[in-house]
Amino acid sequence: MDLETARGKISELDRKLVDMLNERARLSLNVGAAKRQWLKEQGDEGEPEVYVPGQEKRVFEKVRNLNQGPLSAESVCAIYREIMSASISLQSDVSVGYLGPPGTFSHQAAMKRFGDSLAYVPYAKIEDVVAAAAKEEITYGLVPIENSTFGAVVQTLDTFAVEQPSVKIRAEVYLPVTQSLLSRYQLSAIRKVYSHPQAFGQSRQWLDQHLPNAARIDVSSTAKAAELAAAENYTAAISSEVCASMYNLDVVAKDITSTKDNTTRFFVLGQSSDNPTGDDKTLLMFTVDHREPGALCSALNVFAKYKINQTAINSRPSRQRQWHYMFFVEIIGHEQDGNVASALEEIKSYCLDLVVLGSYPRQSY
Numbered sequence: 001m002d003l004e005t006a007r008g009k010i011s012e013l014d015r016k017l018v019d020m021l022n023e024r025a026r027l028s029l030n031v032g033a034a035k036r037q038w039l040k041e042q043g044d045e046g047e048p049e050v051y052v053p054g055q056e057k058r059v060f061e062k063v064r065n066l067n068q069g070p071l072s073a074e075s076v077c078a079i080y081r082e083i084m085s086a087s088i089s090l091q092s093d094v095s096v097g098y099l100g101p102p103g104t105f106s107h108q109a110a111m112k113r114f115g116d117s118l119a120y121v122p123y124a125k126i127e128d129v130v131a132a133a134a135k136e137e138i139t140y141g142l143v144p145i146e147n148s149t150f151g152a153v154v155q156t157l158d159t160f161a162v163e164q165p166s167v168k169i170r171a172e173v174y175l176p177v178t179q180s181l182l183s184r185y186q187l188s189a190i191r192k193v194y195s196h197p198q199a200f201g202q203s204r205q206w207l208d209q210h211l212p213n214a215a216r217i218d219v220s221s222t223a224k225a226a227e228l229a230a231a232e233n234y235t236a237a238i239s240s241e242v243c244a245s246m247y248n249l250d251v252v253a254k255d256i257t258s259t260k261d262n263t264t265r266f267f268v269l270g271q272s273s274d275n276p277t278g279d280d281k282t283l284l285m286f287t288v289d290h291r292e293p294g295a296l297c298s299a300l301n302v303f304a305k306y307k308i309n310q311t312a313i314n315s316r317p318s319r320q321r322q323w324h325y326m327f328f329v330e331i332i333g334h335e336q337d338g339n340v341a342s343a344l345e346e347i348k349s350y351c352l353d354l355v356v357l358g359s360y361p362r363q364s365y
């Protein structure tokens with residue numbers, strides 16, 4: 001086929017594609033109207049949840065399976081990310097808050113999950129993102145929860161203990177994370193390194209080896225670190241490579257993370273969780289009566305009894321009583337699944353207070 005013919009055919013197809021995209025968009029407006037109608041029938045005058053992670057997961061799986069190439073599954077999914085982003089923004093004005101400034105891994109994870117058509121709002125602290133989601137200042141908030149190299153993001157867990165009645169986890173997002181050293185200086189001139197404690201934790205071995213004498217200063221985010229390194233002499237930041245161009249820095253060392261496949265997991269917070277999809281996880285937060293011997297063990301045994309797998313367990317100081325802990329347990333299943341509902345009922349007798357922070361479709365990306 002010659003060039004003119006191929007371009008002519010592409011142009012014809014584009015006309016059809018745009019028509020089909022708009023037809024799809026009109027259908028998603030119908031979906032929005034149907035959600036509103038359903039809520040009204042339940043006597044709820046509120047706004048329906050416009051982002052439905054379970055439905056998006058089904059769409060992604062379907063187009064992945066339908067795809068015959070030559071486009072890669074990743075390319076088709078990236079295109080669909082934007083199609084769904086546009087359809088969400090058509091249904092409602094959606095804003096997504098994240099730990100800023102722009103360029104953080106939280107920002108990248110938010111873009112990965114929500115695409116280009118929504119508004120993004122940076123906040124200075126994780127606590128501020130959670131509080132903004134709780135007050136509905138933003139539609140959704142995105143917070144980091146754990147990293148595969150350095151473990152739990154304790155600020156997020158501690159914030160859940162404060163804001164828990166007002167936010168629910170709606171989705172999870174996984175983002176591969178590569179840390180780099182950014183600076184205006186050569187390695188030998190660097191006296192001070194700024195970064196977030198998580199990024200220091202993920203790059204400690206490289207720093208010990210290459211910059212053992214540079215001061216390490218914790219700041220609120222990796223992008224904030226880049227902003228500071230751009231403004232101060234003889235300093236560097238451990239940050240994402242994308243921050244090099246955003247903050248006018250050079251990449252002095254690329255990929256300084258201690259482990260391969262370093263990945264951070266994030267939660268999307270909103271006002272409610274999605275319906276069960278048949279493949280969900282649930283995060284619980286509780287304290288146990290410390291006067292009761294084996295209280296934690298008894299609580300966890302309930303999950304074994306109902307054949308419920310636990311995928312993560314963390315503890316944080318309760319901050320109410322010394323040496324008293326708040327436990328965070330993640331299990332397979334949805335709060336509304338029969339076996340999970342029964343287990344939650346039973347586990348209450350071992351817990352002083354039990355909060356379901358949310359149920360969300362299980363993701364691997």
Ligand SMILES: C=C(O[C@@H]1C=C(C(=O)O)C=C[C@H]1O)C(=O)O
Binds near residue numbers: 028032053055059087
């Ligand atoms: C259209 C819907 O709303 C959103 C848009 C979707 C889409 O365009 O396919 C899918 C899920 C939702 O995030 C829906 O809930 O089905």
